[in-house]
Amino acid sequence: MKTKKKTTIKDIANVLGITPSAVSKALNDHPRISKETKQAVKQIAENLNYQPNHLASALRKGKSNLIGVIVPRTNSHFFSSVLENIEKILNKEGYKVIITQSNESYRKECENIDTLLFTQVDGIIASLANETINFSHFEKIKTKGIPLILYDRGDNDINVDYIGIDDFQSSHLVVDHLVNQNCKRIAHIGGFRHTRIFKNRILGFNDALAKHNLSLDKELILEGDLTLKDGRKKMKKLLSLSNPPDAVYAASDYAALGALQVMQEHNINVPNDIALVGFSNEPFTSFVKPSITTVNQNAGEIGRIAAETLIKRINQENWKPTLTKNILNSELIIRESSKKV
Template identity: 70%
Template sequence: MITKKKTTIKDIANVLGITPSAVSKALSDHPRISDKTKADVIQVAKNLNYQPNHLASALRKGKSNLVGLIIPKANSHFFSSVLQSMEEILNEKGYSVIISQSNESYRQECESIDALLFTQVDGIIASLANETLDFSYYEKIKAKGIPLILFDRGENDLEVDYIGIDDYQSSHLIVDHLVAQGCKRIAHIAGYNHTRIYKNRIRGYRDALDKHQLPIEDALILEGNLSLEDGRAKMETLLKLPQRPDAVYAAGDFAALGALQVLKEHGVKMPEDIALVGFGNEPFTSYVSPSISTVNQNSEAIGRFAAEAFLYRIENPKEKVSLKKKILNAELVVRASSKKS
């Protein structure tokens, strides 16, 4: 099989009878190159299907106009909404976003960081994977002097800019709502406690129960990865308890959907027998029956603030400013799965 040779600047120069340096300057819209030469170079580049080497260009200029985005999963409306909002701002400033998905894997997250650093991105915006306990790879980013912005899932120990919602207060909103509906035995399908946002949601859940003088039982707190399958498994476990809960708060909408499926399969009425609340406001929560109460995480605002934090850091590299920590209020969206009256 014959491999087609990639077109280079030298090939364009040979066609036009000019130097490779002149071609490079023409492609960069250099003021000392005539408009006619620029037009000729662009036309030949198109004819030869020339693709610029962005990595080489970044190495020469010390700037790639690329921003790396690491997210745990792409099938989440929350992360896709964050990306859309982020791209709108960054694209206006001439930046393109390279998206990498960790699939909640620490190994994939590390590989993504290596790949983004090799690509010479100007900064990295990230939300940590569930498996991530070691932050040394993120320290590598900081050591290179590249702006690092964390959102949704981030760790205070990294001492970088962070944007997210008040996860602790969000749990209070949920428990307060369930108590107002008459619920007294509230279970929590939780994320892993080593992740800051889920730790705060568990802490908020416990403190809210204590505020309402309701019992805190370890058997009613089940940690997991919050996938649909995990939600199903955790709901099956809760239904087997000698005394079933009368409400379930799932720290993720996919887990809430799994719990809803199991409740329907067992003929459990919602919210009469067991009330259900999720987290994340995924689009499907309003379409299923019964519709699922959930928390709106203000994803568009998070994407906007994350992009603005990066731009501030890149435009003020030598300015020593305090870390930017933006904590947004969340909104409880009450629907049929938990509204008794």
């Protein structure tokens, strides 16, 4: 089938008998073009289904008013809340947001960055995929002089602005609470250590155990991708131990939900036999029975600060960056899954 030719500014000019330059000025609301000409141009543009070439416009102006945002996955309430606030702030400043998803894939993350750079975005806000251990694709953004902000998952080696929570201290909140519930053998279902936030959650967990004079049992610390399926798998492994835990702290609510399902299938009383704590405050944590204790990451604030920091970077000319590292406090939301009777 023959592809329909795309309408150009020249086509509109030919219909009206004016120059392509006049059409371009009319479409951009130039003050020297009459109101009647602007109306005529816009009417013909609509009739011919004219679509402006934003890439060409960006190349001419040196500014696209487009911002790229990379999320590891969109099926997370945390990431969707961050996105909502990023978009709200950027839209108010006249920017449109292009959202890309890595699906926790390093390869897809690289492709997303290449696409955003080709689109001539004015800045990028990103959170790293679980698979990412090489950061050369992010260095490519910096080399091109495009502002880059990392949120939630970042890495000190990239050396850019970062916004997130204190993951180390968050683990202390969890362990302190579980110890107060008289838990003494606490397991941790964590993310991969090469990701900074999950490494800090594990370090905080270990430090909190030491603070309470609890022994560190390596067989109780498991790493994975923190999906619901992974939570089920890790919980089965913990239950197979000769001395199972009396509490489980999962670094994701989805893994916590998987763990809860397995415990219920084995008729384990949660929290009296095994207490459970998740991470991220996904909406389902308050609906399931028992409701799941979790850590609130202040997603809205992270999104707001990330967007405001990016705007500041874009508006600074010839700046020598003093990098900002915004570390926000988290909040432990105590629910039924960890309150022993």
